[in-house]
Amino acid sequence: MQFLDIGEVAQKAGVAASALRHYEAAGLIASVGRKGLRRQFPPEVLMQLKVIALCKTAGFTLEEIAGMFGRNGMPDLPRARLRGKADEIGAKIAELTALRETLEHMAACKAPSHLECPSFRRLIETVGKPGGSAGPAP
Numbered sequence: 001m002q003f004l005d006i007g008e009v010a011q012k013a014g015v016a017a018s019a020l021r022h023y024e025a026a027g028l029i030a031s032v033g034r035k036g037l038r039r040q041f042p043p044e045v046l047m048q049l050k051v052i053a054l055c056k057t058a059g060f061t062l063e064e065i066a067g068m069f070g071r072n073g074m075p076d077l078p079r080a081r082l083r084g085k086a087d088e089i090g091a092k093i094a095e096l097t098a099l100r101e102t103l104e105h106m107a108a109c110k111a112p113s114h115l116e117c118p119s120f121r122r123l124i125e126t127v128g129k130p131g132g133s134a135g136p137a138p
Contacts, residue, residue, distance in 0.1 A: 003032055003040040013049040027066045028052055044074070051075045058085050
C-alpha cells in the first residue's frame with residue numbers, strides 16, 4: 001500500500017499540516033507511522049478529511065465528528081443526528097431567505113417613509129419571532 005506523507009495530504013486536501021496534527025490528536029484521523037520525521041497516512045485519509053470538512057461546515061464540533069468514525073477510521077454516520085442537523089440548516093435557510101426578502105422589500109419600497117408602508121410594518125413585526133416569516137407581504 002502506498003502511503004501519503006503529511007505534506008502530500010495537506011496539499012491534496014487543502015488543509016494545513018498543523019490542522020492534520022490537530023485532527024490526529026483529537027482522534028479524527030490516524031497516521032500509520034513515520035518516514036523520517038514526517039507522518040504517513042493511508043490514502044483513505046483524504047475521504048475522511050472530506051467528511052470532516054463537510055461536518056464542520058454543517059456545524060458539528062470536532063468532538064461530535066470524532067464520534068462519527070468507527071474503529072477502522074471510516075465514517076459511521078448517525079443518520080438521526082444528520083437529519084436533525086439538516087433540519088436546523090433548513091430552518092436557518094428559511095430564516096435567512098425571509099430576511100433577504102424583507103431587506104429587498106425595504107430597498108424597493110416606494111412609500112415616502114418605511115413607517116408609512118403597511119407591508120414594511122407587517123414584515124418588521126415578524127422579524128425575530130419564532131416561526132415568524134419576514135418574507136414579503138402581498
